[in-house]
Amino acid sequence: MTADNEDVTRINFDADWKCYCQRNMNDEIMVTTAENTGTHHDWSLINLPHVVDTKNLCKWWYCKQFERTSVDKQLHLVFESNNHHNDSFDINTVIQLNNIEIFSGSLMSSMNPIELPSKLLHNENSLTICCFNSTLSLHVDLIQHNKFICAVGEVNVTTGQQKDNEVLDYTVGVDDTGGRLDLTFKSKKKYKVPMRPLPSTLECPRRDTPTDEDLLIPRLAIVILIVGTRGDVQPFIALGQALRAKGHRVRLATHETFRSFVRGNNLEFYPLGGDPVDLISFMVKNSGIIPSMDSIMAGDVSKKRRSLSEILASTWQACIANDDETNMPFTAEAIIANPPSFGHIHCAEKLQIPLHIMFTMPWTSTAAFPHPLSNIDNSTGSSKIINRYSYDVIDTLTWTGMRDIINNFRKKILGLSILNTSQAVYALDDERVPHTYCWSPSLVEKPNDWGEHIDVSGFFFLDLGTAYTNPPQDLLDFLHSDEQKPIYIGFGSIAGHDSRRILKVVVDALLQTGYRAVLSGLATEMDQLPPNIFKIGNVPHDWLFQHVSAVCHHGGAGTTAAGLRAGKPTIVVPFFGDQFFWGTVIAKSGAGPQPVPGKSITTEQLIQAFHFVHQSTTCVAAEHLRDAILKEDGCAAAVRAFHANLPLTRMHSDLEPTFSACYRSDKYHLQISRPVAQVLVSANVLQEDQLRPHATRKWHFKHDNHQHIIMHGFFEHSQKAISKMSINTA
Template identity: 25%
Template sequence: MAFGTKGDVYPIAALAAAFACDQKQYDVVLVTHSAHEILRSQLAEKHVEYCAVSSPPVLSPDQNNDIAGGESSFSMQKTMVTRDHRRECYSIVEQIFGDGPSLEGDFIVINFFALEGWSLAETFSVRCIVAAPYVVPYSAPASFERQFRRELPLLYKYLNEAPSGKVCWKDVIHWMWPLFTENWGSWRYDDLHLSPCPFTDPVTSIPTWHDRPQSPLVMYGFSKKVVECPEYWPCKVRVCGFWFLPTDWQFTCKKCREIYLFDSSRDQCAKDDLCPTHSELQNFLKTTPIFIGLSSVGSMGFLKDPQAFICVLQTVLNTTNYKFILFTSGYKPLESAIHVIGAETSSDWRNLSEDCVSLFNGRLFCFSGSLPYNWLFPKCAVVIHHGGSGTTAAALRAGTPQVVCPFMLDQFYWSERMHWVGVSPEPLSRNHLIPDKNDERAVQEAAQILSLAIRNALSPQVKARAAEIAETISLEDGVSEAVKNIKEELGLV
C-alpha cells in the first residue's frame, strides 16, 4: 500500500514485483492511486494485482479541485477526500483479508504516506512492514514527547520500558508519532472499532501490557554509502540500498520499450536505440546535454509562471554553449508555455513529434514522455532536478553531477546531502530556477545563479566524486536486499 507521487509509489511497486517473482506462493496486491494506472500492465507481467483508489496523489489548493459546486473550502475538500480515501482503503483490504482467517504469513507493506495501512493491519490481524525510499519526511514537533508523557503517562511508561525487540519509544519518535494524533483516533474508533490510540485496550484505554508487539521492520531504499544509519534509530531499521525500477517500466513510448526488451533478449550491451519517432531525441542526446526535470513540482503548485522558467533557460542558453533537455512530466501549463514561446519565435522552434518540441535553434529539447533514467543520465553532462529520492538515486548511479533545487519534504534533505557528499554545488533556492513572475530582473538573476551552479557542477572535483560514488553504488542491489529482509521477517529463510 503506497500513496503519493510517482517517486513515493514506484519504488514500492518494484518491491512488490520482486517479492511476487521470488515467492510465487503469495498473492501480491499493490494498492495505490488510480493516477498510477500505467503500473497495472507492468505489475500484471510480474503477477501482481493492481488495486486503485480514486484519491489524487497530491491535493493542493493551487489545483482548484472543486467539490459541491465549488463553494467548499480547501480544508473541507481535504476532509472529504480523506474520508472517501479511507473508506476505499478499508473496502479493498477487506476484500483481500476479510473472507477468512488471516494466515501467519499475511502482511501489509506501507510507505510513509499510507499510514492508514498500520491500522488496517491491526484490524485484520496481519503484520505491518514499512518501506520508504527516503528518510522520514517529517519530524515530531518539539513539544510531542512532553505532551505525550502528560496525556498518556501509562503508555509512555509502557513504551520506554519495552523489552528488547518489542515496539518502544524509539519506534514512536522515529516514525510512529503521527499514529497518535486525533486525525487517526476517530477513524480507528468509529470505523475500525479499534482503540483510538495504538497499543491500548479499546475498552479501558490501558496499554496492552499482556500483548507487546514486535518492533516493526522499517526498510529504507537508499545506500549506506550516502546516508549513514545512526545508533538512535530503532533496532529493526534496515538500510537496503537504492530501489531502482525495472528499466522497461520507464518508457512511455511502447515502441521504444519493445526495442529495449528485444535488445535485452539478445543480450546486447549497448541498448541505445529508440524508435524512429524519437530519432531526433536520440541524436540530441549525442551532444551530451544538461538534463532538467522537476517531476511533480508543477502539479503541486510550485511552478506558478512556466513562461518565466523557460525564459531563465533561454537566458542561460544565450550566454553559454550549453544544451538542455527538459522533461515536462506531462504538466500542461508548462507545455502550453513552451508552445506559446515557440509560436512567438517561430523561426527557431520545431514540433518534432507528439511529445517532442525543439526551441531556441535546437538547443532546448522539450520532452513530455519519460525514458529510463539509468539509460538517460549517463548521456547527460549534469542533472538539474528537484531533489526527489528517485531522481537523486538515478543521478548517483549514473555518476552524473547534479544541481538540486528542493521544494518540499525530503527534497531539502537530499539537496543538502548531495552537496555534503560532493556531487553537487550548494542547493538552489526555488526562485533561482523558477521565478514567480516573468520579470526581467528576476529572470536575469536566476539565469546567472543557475549558470554558476552548472559551471560548479562541471568542475573536475565534482565529476570525480560523482564517478566514485557511482562505482560504489553499482555493487549494491537494494531491491533484492529488501526482499531478503521481508523474507527474514516472515521466517521464509
C-alpha cells in the first residue's frame, strides 16, 4: 500500500484472485459458478496480470474477495498495463460488485477509474470480472480516497459586464485528518474586466465610536447565549461583568455544567440544552461540521439533532423564563450571542429586540481570509473571490443540514414563518446585525471590507490567577527546579481523539529532547510519567503561564489568548474548526511553528516544534504580541461597540429614560419603559389594555433576491444523511 498524496491511498490488488475459463458460453451456468468459487473445483488461484496464450473463444472469469476497511472511504479500481507484454490494452469486460453490475465495456489504457459504489459495499465483498476472449493481463490497484466528497456546486460571480460573469465550480470534501472542510474552487471563465465589488464587500467608512458619556444608554436586561466549551464560556463571563458594571442586568445562558462557574462570578444563569463534552467529541470525530458515515451508523447524528433541538428550545426560554433558582421574572431586551447558539436571530425577531453577535473566530464574509472551517489550499483563481465565497458555501452547507430543525423551531415554538435557504443564509448580512470579534487587532486586523457595524475589540480576559494564592508545593518545586522553564502541554476540553497515542507522542518527544513539561489532561492516574513531566489539575492559565517557557495546546481561542498575553511562544495542535485558523495566524506572526494537526501528529513533528519555540526570534515575536495585547481592553471595547450599535431612538423611554422602552401608548403617543408603565397604571393614568408592546428593533427578512449557491450530491453516500444530520460549530 502506498500513498500518492495525502488524499489518496493506492492498494495493490493483484494478489489472491481466482480464475475460471468458461469454454461453454452459457451465461446462466457461469453466474451460478461465479457465486460458488469456494467449492467449484475448476477455479484456480492466480495473481494478476494473468497472461495466457489462447486462441480459443471463451470467457475468462476472475473473482476476488476483500474486506472494507472504513465505511466512509470512496473506492475506485484502476487498471494499468503490464509493461512486460503490452503498453496499451483494449479488453472487453463486465465487472460486478456483490453480484451487481457496475461496469460493462472496454478497458482502455486511458480510461478513468471505476467507482465501487458505497451503497453496494459490505464489510465482506466479492468482485467479479468477466473478460471476453482475453485474459486479464493487467495490474489492478484499489484507490482509497481519504477525502470524502460530500457536495459539489457552482457560484456565479458578478463582474463589470453581464457577459463577463464568471462561474466558479466548487467541491466540498472531508478527510479523516484535516479537521476542516476542503473547499476546491475552479474557475470556468477568466475575468475580462475588473470585478465589480459585491454589496457585502463595499468598504464602509470607519465609525468614530462614541464614548458612553455621549450616549443615553438605558439599563437593559441582556441575555448572553453561548454554546460551547469552558473556553467559549469564560470570555463571556468577563464581558458580562463589564456589562453589569455599566448598570445592565445580565443573564448568561449556557450549558448546565457551567452553572456554578457563572453564578460564582456574580452573573445570572439559565441552562441551555446540549452537553459540551458530547459536542466536542462529535466535532473532533467529524472534522468540525460534516458527520462521517461512521458517525451516522453509530447514531451520533441522531443524538446531535436531538441536542440541537434542545438547544434551540432552551434559547427561547432563556429569553423569557423566570430565574430557575430565585424565580425572579426576566424578559430579554437585547441579545448577545455566539453563532453556534443558533436560536439568537429567531428569538430576537420574535421579541422585536436588538441582537449583537460576538465570537472568537471570523463568521463574516471577507476577501481577506477564508472561512476558518475551510481549507482552500487546492483552489485556483482569485484568492479574494475564493475567500469571500468560502463563507457562502459553508453557510449554505450548514443551513442544509439543520433547515428542518430551525424551521420547526420557528413555526411551532416561536410562531414565525419558515425561512428559505437564501433568507436564512444571508439574514445576518441583510439585517446588518452588528458583530464584535473578540481577538486582538494586533494579531488579526479588521478587514477593510467589513462595515462599520463590525468591530474587532481585543480578547476578553477573566482574571482567575489573582485568586490562586495557594498553589501546591510540589508544583512550585517542579516549576523552579531548573533554570530552563518547562513547557505547558494541554488540550483543554477536547475529547474524542486518540489520547493514548498522543500521550505517547508527547512523552517520547520530551524524553528525546530533554525538555520538561507540565501536562494538563491526557495522562490518567495509572500512568507512570517520567520525572521531566509533571501532571497538573485545574490551574488558572493566567497564573501558570508566567512560569513556563512555551505553551503547546489545541488552539482554542481562550487558551491562545492566555498564552499570547503571557508572551509565550505557542505550538498549536489543532483538531477541528478555528483551531487551524489560530495555528496559522500564530505561525504568520512568528510566535510559533506551523500548526501540527492532532489526528496525525508524530514524535518528530513535535520535537521540531519544541525546538522552534525556544529560538530567540520566536520568543521576541511572542513578546511583541504580548506588549500589544497588554495595551488593549477587549471587554471595554466590546461594551462600547454594543452600546454604539443599539437602536437608541427606539429604546429611549419617554418621561424617564433610565430603562428601555417596551410599551407604547397610542393615546398619549408615548414609548415607555416597564417601571414607567407600572407607575402610570398604578396612578390610573393609563389602563393596561391601553398599552401595547413596543418593538425596539424591527426585523424584515428580505425576499429571496440573492443568487443561489448551487449545491449537488450533498451526502450522496447516504440517502438518509440529510434528514439525520446536525451541524455544530461550537
